[in-house]
Amino acid sequence: MIEAGKVYITTNKHFVSGVRDLSQQCRNDEVVSECLQKFGDSLQEMINYHMILFDQAQRSVRQQLHNFVKDDVRKFKETKKQFDKVREDMEMSLVKNAQAPRHRPHEVEEATGALTLTRKCFRHLALDYVLQINVLQAKKKFEILDAMLSFMHAQYTFFQQGYSLLHQLDPYMKKLAAELDQLVIDSAVEKREMERKHALIQQRTLLQDFSYDESKVEFDVDAPNGVVMEGYLFKRASNAFKTWNRRWFSIQNSQLVYQKKLKDGLTVVVDDLRLCTVKPCEDIERRFCFEVVSPTKSCMLQADSEKLRQAWVQAVQASIASAYRESPDSYYIERLDRTASPSTSSIDSAPDTRDRSSKGESILQRVQSVAGNGQCCDCGQPDPRWASINLGILLCIECSGIHRSLGVHCSKVRSLTLDSWEPELLKLMCELGNSTVNQIYEAQCEELGLQKPTASSSRQDKEAWIKVKYVERKFLKKLPGAGAEAMETGGGGEPKPRRWSSKKCRRHHSSPRVPRMRRQLRPEPATISPAALSSASTLERKFRRDSLFCPDELDSLFSYFDTGAAGAGPRKGEASEDSSGEGERETWDLEDGREVHPGLLAYRAARARNLPVLAEALAHGAEVNWVNEEDEGKTPLIQAVLGGSLIICEFLLQNGADVNQRDSRGRAPLHHATYLGHTGQVCLFLKRGADQHALDQDQQDPLAIAVQAANADIVTLLRLARMNEEMREAEGPLGQPGQYPGSSPTELQYRKCIQEFISLTIDEC
CATH class of the missing domain: 2.30.29.30 (Pleckstrin-homology domain (PH domain)/Phosphotyrosine-binding domain (PTB))
Known part of the structure; x- marks a missing residue:
């Protein structure tokens, strides 16, 4: 046991030495270095206590028992040997005395004398032998008990010293355990943030392994x-x-x-x-x-x-x-310093950094100029630089972390300065703003008497407020329902149904530009049906050319189809993509004074291009994919297409609208946008994964509809998307999003082919 203990102590010393070396390696991290140093010192103390224990065992047990065996037991064995020898001599004397003949007196006398001497010697050694047995038995009990008692005292001292040492470390270990829990949480948050950034980088990167832009x-x-x-x-x-x-x-x-x-x-x-x-x-x-x-x-x-x-x-x-x-x-x-280390940045890193920085600042200034966006929507911290894109609000960094913990189904967080922003998403942020959203989500805050947290409030207070506000939604003002609240009094004193008013934006048309070179202009598609489009006279069509693609837009098109991270933005001249400005008002009656259904409210607000009402309907639990069975099974997203607003479409998609959900006639939002000639919406739906191969009730896909409507813009978009799909299928696994062949000439041929296709399409139009 002692020899094994010495080996154990030696191995433990090597372990403690390794812990101390690791502490030196981690000296840049104060927490880890301090922890390893403290624990290394404590383990060294435990090794010292262990050495004292084994030294005590060496002296109190091993040495004492060794002396007992060496001296007392050996002396007893020597006495036993002498006793056995005298006993054998006495046996022989008894035999000789019994064999002495009677007619030989001298032999009898000799045998009797030898027996007497042997018997005296036997009795004397027998007494010594019995004495040694008694002494050995008594000393054995004393030696064993004394040795074990000394050993147990050493064990008691060892464990008492160890307990005292660890008891002194107990507060530090509890503090370290709490910090460790926080480190685990921070690590998980950082991992999730890095995974999100990794996904965004993969989406933004176009042919990164092949070449940079x-x-x-x-x-x-x-x-x-x-x-x-x-x-x-x-x-x-x-x-x-x-x-x-x-x-x-x-x-x-x-x-x-x-x-x-x-x-x-x-x-x-x-x-x-x-x-x-x-x-x-x-x-x-x-x-x-x-x-x-x-x-x-x-x-x-x-x-x-x-x-x-x-x-x-x-x-x-x-x-x-x-x-x-x-x-x-x-x-x-200013000559070159020969010993200076060279820069390892890429060729276009410095310009890209400046461009990205200036672009981020312009986005930040533009969004912060919206009413209420100068401070955090939830705590009032000035200069917020984070946004919830599906809610349309700006947040400080601490509130953005709380929003991110709610999940993307509740809030999608993005940085105003670090992330890329699509034009339609930027426009959406400018259409809502903190003031508009707070009027919805904090409508009854003062009535309930709850105190809104400030920038100096604790994270727990902010987190509780945000959950009550956006998850439980306790501050929402109820939609008009039955009773006096839902009724208005007419001129004769009779109640009449309350009317819900919604702002509907006008369509702004830009004047067509005069072409610089002779070319055939493409007609404006009608919004009735393909049959009516084909039967209409060519001379009666209205021509325009302000939304045709130019070769400089090729990279934007690729960013739509290959990465989905950037958009071409609203096309000039499309009124459907602007939901601001003066507009007419659309009103409807509440149904017999009954409570307004949130899904119906969202449905009508999407058609009326009223973003605040739509946001309020979603806040009240409206299903974003609600189906109106009374209107051919249309959804709010289809209504947004019919209403002509790209911003409403973007808002619904950010809140989980299904881009491929069809109505009773089998038409998805992409079909309706193609029928109406809304190029921006078609581009948006393609970017969001719309299925352009889906057939409607008339067995027509969006490309056939666009060809029949003679809409060159949409035909180009759909053909480019289809060519992109075919190319990815031909490339196999390397053609998946975010994975591009590094040196395949197919990509160059593909880009050249599409560029020629764009140019030919423009010339034909």
Whole structure:
């Protein structure tokens, strides 16, 4: 036991040494380092106590019992041997005495004398033997009990010391357990946030593995860090084999430099750009090459594409011109630091960052300018930078975290500065605002006497308020129902049903522009039926060209179909996409004074393009996919299409409307938008996963309807979406959203084919 204990102590010492080493490795994290240091010291104390225990066992048990066995038991064994020998001698003397013959007196006398001596010796040793037995028995009891009692006292001391040590650590361990629970919660929240950002990045990324957006490749000769442009280029070696190697190049402080690896130093290709020239090279076998020629040498470089080559050539030329503009003194003072580590940002990272920052600020200013949006909707914190896109409100960062914990079915949180914003979603945020939403969700707050939390309130108070406000919805004002509340008194004193008034926006038409070149214009589709469209006279059609696609819109179309993260936005001239401005009012009577059904209210508000009433209906529990059996099974989303509002459609989709739910005639929202010629709505539904292959009652899909209506815009959108689906099916698993082949030429052919298709469609129109 003692030997095994010594091995255990040695192993424990190695473990404690490892804990202390880990504490040194984690010294940047104060919580972890302090914890490991404290526990390591405590475990070392326990090892010391254990060593004392085994030392006590060594002295009190092992040594004492060893002395007992070595001295007392051995002495007893020697006495027993002497006693056994005398007993055997006495037996022999008895035998000889019995065998002595009577007629031999001298033998009898000799045998008798020997027996007497042997018997005296036996009696004496027998007494000594009995004495040794009694002494050994008594000492054995004493030695065993004394040894075990000493050992148990050592055990008691060991555990008492261990308890005292751990008792002192108990408050710290309880505090650490509480912090650990919070760390687990924070880790889960951070994981969920990172997963959400990961999903958004996957949605926003277009052909990221294949290449980045080359249209954004820029250079800046006045960059604060001195890096005009940087990125990977192939460099032809100057050896006999003329091998090509990929290196990270950068233009810094009027020098062209490169490095092999991140930790390697910089190699200067051109020491002074003022003494060199740059020119594209078309006379070699490899594509996208250009040459930088200095007085001492020339360097052949290759970019990844033609646009990148042009960008590098322009960047070198601009750096040469900038170097000539600089004074000699400032030029030599700002020379490249050879030991400085290079920037690892991508070629277009700096411009993208500035563009994204300025764009985020413009979005923030635009949304915060809406009434009530200057402070958090739930606690009043100024300058909110987070939004709930399905509620249409702005939030502070703490309230946004609480909203995120409610689930996306209740609140969808997005950052105004960090996330990308589609035009229709931005317009939706500007249409609602904190004041409008609070008039709905806090209508009876003062009547109930509840105190709204402030920016300085605790998180628990804010969380309780938000749950009561948006989950339990206790502050909503009841919809008009039966009784005096739902009735109005007429001129004769007789009650009459109360009328619900809803603002209906007018359609704003933009005047058509005069075409600069002769082309055939496409007609405006009618809103009756395909048969009526085909029978109408061509001369009586109204022509317009202000919504035709131009080649610059190709990337926006790809962002619709490939990522779903950005939109082309409202088309100019479509009145259905603007729900602001002066408008006429649409009214309807409540049904016999009965309580207004939230689903019916949402249904009518969607048609009337009244966003606040629609938001109030959803707040009162209206089913977003409510079906009106009395009106061909139409849903609020179909009514929004018929009403002509892209913003209402976006609001319903953000709140869970089914983009493929059909009416009794088998027509989904995409069918109705195609019939009515609402290009923006068609684009929105395609982006949200609308099924363009669905057939209505007349066995027509949206593409057939658009072709029959001669609507070139919608035909182009639907054909592009269909070509995109076919391409993804042809590519297999790599064609799934967010996964694009890295070097397949099919993608380039696909983009070129679609660009030619767009151009041909525009020319035909």
